[in-house]
Amino acid sequence: MLRMASQRDYYGDKLIELGYKMPNLVVMDADLASSTKTVKFKNEFPERHFNLGIAEANLMLFAAGVSLTNKIVFVSSFSMFASGRAWEMIRNTIAHDRLNVKIVASHSGVAVGEDGYSHQATEDIAIIRAIPEMKVLSPADAIETQKIIEYIAYNKGPYYVRLTRETTPIFMHDYYSNNDFVEGKFIKISDGNDATIISTGSVTFFALEAVDILRKEGINVRLFNASSIKPIDKEEIIRSAKETGCILTIEDHNIIGGLGSAVTEVVSENYPVIVKRLGIPDVFGSSGKPKELFKLFGLTTDNIVSNIKYLIKNKK
Amino acid sequence: MIKRIKVFSFFKLFFKEKGLIRSKKDKELIKLKQDINQIRKLIIDSVFKAGSGHPGGSLSAVELVYTLFDKFLKFDPDNPKWEDRDYFILSKGHAAPLLYTVLAYKKFFEIEELATLRKIGSRLQGHPDALKVPGVEVSTGSLGQGFGVAGGIALGLKISGKKNKVYALLGDGEIQEGSVWETAMACAHYKLSNICAIIDVNKFQIDGRVDDVMRVEPIDKKFEAFGWRSIRINGHDIKQVEDAYKWFLEYKGDKPSVIVADTVKGKGVSFMENKSEWHGKAPNENEYKAAKNEISKE
Numbered sequence: 106m107l108r109m110a111s112q113r114d115y116y117g118d119k120l121i122e123l124g125y126k127m128p129n130l131v132v133m134d135a136d137l138a139s140s141t142k143t144v145k146f147k148n149e150f151p152e153r154h155f156n157l158g159i160a161e162a163n164l165m166l167f168a169a170g171v172s173l174t175n176k177i178v179f180v181s182s183f184s185m186f187a188s189g190r191a192w193e194m195i196r197n198t199i200a201h202d203r204l205n206v207k208i209v210a211s212h213s214g215v216a217v218g219e220d221g222y223s224h225q226a227t228e229d230i231a232i233i234r235a236i237p238e239m240k241v242l243s244p245a246d247a248i249e250t251q252k253i254i255e256y257i258a259y260n261k262g263p264y265y266v267r268l269t270r271e272t273t274p275i276f277m278h279d280y281y282s283n284n285d286f287v288e289g290k291f292i293k294i295s296d297g298n299d300a301t302i303i304s305t306g307s308v309t310f311f312a313l314e315a316v317d318i319l320r321k322e323g324i325n326v327r328l329f330n331a332s333s334i335k336p337i338d339k340e341e342i343i344r345s346a347k348e349t350g351c352i353l354t355i356e357d358h359n360i361i362g363g364l365g366s367a368v369t370e371v372v373s374e375n376y377p378v379i380v381k382r383l384g385i386p387d388v389f390g391s392s393g394k395p396k397e398l399f400k401l402f403g404l405t406t407d408n409i410v411s412n413i414k415y416l417i418k419n420k421k
Numbered sequence: 422m423i424k425r426i427k428v429f430s431f432f433k434l435f436f437k438e439k440g441l442i443r444s445k446k447d448k449e450l451i452k453l454k455q456d457i458n459q460i461r462k463l464i465i466d467s468v469f470k471a472g473s474g475h476p477g478g479s480l481s482a483v484e485l486v487y488t489l490f491d492k493f494l495k496f497d498p499d500n501p502k503w504e505d506r507d508y509f510i511l512s513k514g515h516a517a518p519l520l521y522t523v524l525a526y527k528k529f530f531e532i533e534e535l536a537t538l539r540k541i542g543s544r545l546q547g548h549p550d551a552l553k554v555p556g557v558e559v560s561t562g563s564l565g566q567g568f569g570v571a572g573g574i575a576l577g578l579k580i581s582g583k584k585n586k587v588y589a590l591l592g593d594g595e596i597q598e599g600s601v602w603e604t605a606m607a608c609a610h611y612k613l614s615n616i617c618a619i620i621d622v623n624k625f626q627i628d629g630r631v632d633d634v635m636r637v638e639p640i641d642k643k644f645e646a647f648g649w650r651s652i653r654i655n656g657h658d659i660k661q662v663e664d665a666y667k668w669f670l671e672y673k674g675d676k677p678s679v680i681v682a683d684t685v686k687g688k689g690v691s692f693m694e695n696k697s698e699w700h701g702k703a704p705n706e707n708e709y710k711a712a713k714n715e716i717s718k719e
């Protein structure tokens with residue numbers, strides 16, 4: 106049976122664990138602690154949790170300042186506001202000065218669902234990735250979320266971690282029972298030489314399903330979980346371009362500027378092969394159930410299957 | 422014995438009135454004034470040599486910043502990250518020529534380096550870069566951000582049980598930024614009595630008078646409404662500036678403090694005074710000479 110879990114719940118739990126280990130860990134939120142689940146940390150360590158109110162610009166600046174007093178600061182809000190409202194604070198202060206601020210942004214992508222476009226950040230990878238010094242990580246499930254949170258807590262400098270609102274399938278437990286998270290490395294989930302899929306976030310589960318279907322039809326697809334979007338795994342991208350001749354990227358994000366763009370940048374400069382980007386096709390999201398929205402934008406197992414077939418037919 | 426003291430005091434008073442002997446306090450004041458003049462000259466020098474930069478808002482805050490560094494701020498130029506230091510944050514980062522000059526004057530680096538301002542390869546970037554310049558706590562230039570970071574530092578110090586103070590200098594135009602008021606709210610909410618904001622009210626911004634572009638007055642009342650205590654002073658009167666810092670340092674309550682200082686933009690160079698066009702341009706050769714000349718006469 107498939108186990109389901111929420112990335113943000115696991116994030117909140119991990120914060121508590123780290124809170125006991127790291128007395129200099131501070132958590133900040135902007136009136137969304139109950140949604141981002143930093144409230145769990147607040148209940149355990151009320152003297153180290155600060156709500157800055159609905160003021161995301163100042164949230165980032167306060168986080169920057171607190172980090173300058175020998176603290177590790179986790180800040181959370183929705184991806185929309187953490188990346189969008191506070192972008193310039195992240196750029197000019199946190200990133201430039203390489204501060205020890207970990208931005209963990211939940212509710213990314215159209216997976217937010219019913220709240221609609223105003224709450225569906227589909228540009229955050231693009232705008233944060235473009236900032237020097239910023240690293241962008243995007244876990245595929247709750248298990249990987251905890252590994253990433255642990256990793257960034259012990260590694261200096263600014264990070265942006267992109268979480269989803271939904272409860273999603275757990276499928277990274279086997280890998281992480283023997284491994285820790287490694288920045289800059291994709292995780293190979295399945296091997297094959299007919300085509301490559303590079304996917305990020307919880308939608309990677311659909312890719313996994315598609316790979317199984319294709320295998321039954323005799324098509325062997327190499328699947329990567331690209332939880333490290335920046336730094337990106339250049340080596341694997343180039344090798345896969347050479348060995349499989351085509352790449353499909355998948356993300357709950359605008360196809361402009363996100364993972365698809367990042368992969369394309371590497372491919373076109375090093376070993377041009379056809380790359381198809383599945384994602385939000387440069388439109389605003391809308392209200393609906395996450396599943397319905399995924400269907401609307403082609404983020405489904407079936408559509409992945411047919412895109413792989415198309416790519417294999419059209420590769421050189 | 423008593424008589425002798427009386428006679429002595431009489432003579433002292435007599436000579437003092439004639440200006441023949443000066444008290445230690447007077448000497449200090451004279452030295453401070455000389456330093457301040459010297460700093461104004463160095464600001465003009467560095468902006469002239471750079472061929473660009475911001476003289477207006479640098480000149481208006483010389484008394485405010487130098488007096489702080491000279492008399493109140495705890496720091497160690499040989500150990501800029503000294504744990505018990507006080508923090509000074511230039512939230513109006515474009516006044517970099519002022520900050521650099523004060524830091525050089527206080528031996529964070531050589532005065533000669535001021536000549537490299539804004540030049541390729543220099544540590545002295547157009548706006549202060551904390552990764553490059555010792556004594557710069559956080560990089561600033563984007564208005565409003567330094568103030569928020571100062572608030573965060575104050576919070577971090579408070580929860581660490583530390584006694585260091587945090588000072589942030591803002592422009593009166595700068596406080597039009599929305600985040601400034603987010604920060605003001607948060608400092609009061611978290612009872613950060615260890616922070617002192619200094620507002621350099623020189624009444625001009627880039628596009629003209631602050632009153633015409635976007636009115637911010639009454640500044641002291643606004644901060645008070647946000648939960649701060651405020652004092653309003655003449656920012657060129659050294660005595661008032663000193664008293665204002667004492668007013669902050671002697672405070673035992675739990676509110677953040679703001680010093681609202683009325684100043685003159687371009688102070689000390691008559692043709693730069695109260696002219697928004699001198700916000701961000703360098704003097705030409707003739708203007709440079711005239712400016713230096715005028716400051717020397719002070």
Ligand SMILES: Cc1ncc(C[n+]2csc(CCOP(=O)(O)OP(=O)(O)O)c2C)c(N)n1
Pocket residue numbers: 477478479481513515562563564565591592593594595596621623625626627686700
């Ligand atoms: C966020 C932001 N917006 C705009 C600018 C451009 N800018 C630089 S200085 C300035 C005017 C500042 O006026 P004020 O705060 O009164 O400074 P002062 O007069 O003391 O120099 C502006 C608009 C900036 N640096 N940051």
